[in-house]
Amino acid sequence: MILQVDDPVVEVHDLTVSYDRKPVLWGVDLTLPAGSLVGVIGPNGAGKSTLIKAMMDLLPASSGYVRIFNEPLKQVRKRISYVPQRESVDWDFPASVFDVVLMGRYGNLGLFKRPRKADKDAAMQALEKVGMQGFADRQISQLSGGQQQRVFLARALAQNADIYFMDEPFAGVDIATETAIIELLRTMREQGKTVVVVHHDLQSASEYFDWVVLLNMRLVASGPTQQVMTQELLEHTYGGKLTVLSKVGDLLRKQEFPARETRRQNNVIL
């Protein structure tokens, strides 16, 4: 069940992504409605993080294209915000909580420019929104997992973007942080922002999101939560490994085959 919407904020067309020539996502075609809380759900290795990274052009696509706000990505960078996985950085970096949140303003500042007073105000406000204003001067190496996640979230908030991509923001955080985050996401939705969240817990998924994307190396379903979170579709997503598919992928890598015979002209620009 793949539902397409009119006037989408995100449009993904025939997106295939490979690591070292092995495709990990095959031909994804989807559109996301504006102002929604979207959950990207699937088993381990389903390509959830890969999908959102490819959507932001952080990974090269073997085929297909992505348009956000009906524009190529380069033109809307400033309206997009990314919250990477917490473990993707070394938290033993010499920086304070405030330093990290201030990084959210770097994109708007541009090269060479130092953060202005207004940027510092924005960073402080973002910290307040996640309830971490008391930790501004704390060293990031001293934070708990939940606090690290909040800091990353504050950094994204400081960007003042219109669409947010978050990679597993609920992974390994305490219950208080999880509640705080979901509250924050709902407020953001009310302000008309779109939030795309990679999520691994089925239980809470149907409660948290109003649009769900089911993924397992290919797109299984995309649509409103009630219509997508069905027994049948979930079994389809989680049940049965796609053994042949992943074997073909391995073959492509070993034989050094391209994922597409020729790259179409329009997929490079994005």
Add this chain to the structure above:
Amino acid sequence: MSEFTEFFSFSDANVRYVTLGSVLLASSSAVVGCFTLLRKRALVGDAVAHAVLPGVCLAFILSGTKNPFILLLGAFITGWLSLVLIDYITSRSRIKEDTAIGLVLSVFFGIGILLLTAIQHSGNAAQSGLDKFLFGKAASLVGEDLVVFGAVAVLLLATTVLFYKELKLLCFDETFAKSIGFPVRTLELLLTTLTVFAVVVGIQAVGVVLMAAMLITPAAAARFWTERLGVMLVLAALIGAFSGISGAFVSYTAPSMPTGPWIVLIVSMIALLSFALAPKRGWISRLLRQRRNRTQILEENLLKLLYQLGEQEEDYFSNRSLETILTKRNIPRPQALTGLRKLKRQGYVQHQQNGWALTAEGEVRGKRVVRLHRLWELYLTQYLQLASDHVHEDAETIEHIITPELEHKLIEELNYPSLDPHQTRIP
């Protein structure tokens, strides 16, 4: 000693230049090294340093002069080439980065030594002094050399200041940098170029073989003292500058001494001292902390014993002999005595001819430890469903580290209990 005053009075213009040069070289490579270190590419500096040698030799062979600008250009080209090669090998083959670094380093250095030997045996009179690139010679930093190398060093410092924000983000979170549209590839290229330049100017003072130490060691030492990147850069620069001056001094007083090894020894000493002495992260402060913990545990255990004896007899303040105290718990006698004496000095116990007694303050503190012990036992049985005979050992440790806020929270979560899992009263 007279040499020392002679050198550090800077009355000799030559000494001034050499010192200035060494300070600039050492501190600029230290600053760049901070970013290399934080990007976890410390070994890359080593590869570049070794790869610079064939460039220097080739530049000399082709031009026939020791013009610093030409030598620098040659060094830059091969140094840069080695990095491109490492990247290429890592991304295009199954060879991992560490292997690629080892490979590139040895091949380039091998070629360099080959060329150097060939030059030395060619009988070219102009070649004398080229071997200083192997181990460095700060004292030869005069005239034209100083101008060229000094200018590059200043340029390096200026670039890191200009790109401070960008390099910081690149080292902390590359993917995020990419997501906000930073030209990550270009910035990487910039850092690579800075690293190569830092190495190229630094080898004049330290030499090819030990250049990696100049790049990384000041940064590693500085990291121990601070949690702020800005401070770390300044500290690394200072450490670099200090070792640069000492290198120049060695070069000046003992011309036959290899400068590089001296500088590296000095900077390594600083790193070692930082490792030992730095607050919080240092080795000694960790030892002190452990020692403090041990005495705290001993003192609190003694107060707890006295309190428990008091509980048994419902009399908290009368004297107990050391033997009575030790029957409840096996603490080595001398240790117990030292602990008790210390507690007496602190005013928690009193000593009379027939034994030791709690003071009012001692009773409060002893009571708190007993309370925490029993609260923790209760918490473990209630929240972790541990059997009541399994919880004592755990509580023995936890009772010493629970903070007043945690204690408060614990009492609240356990709903103001009065009995522990062994049905003993919680005081």
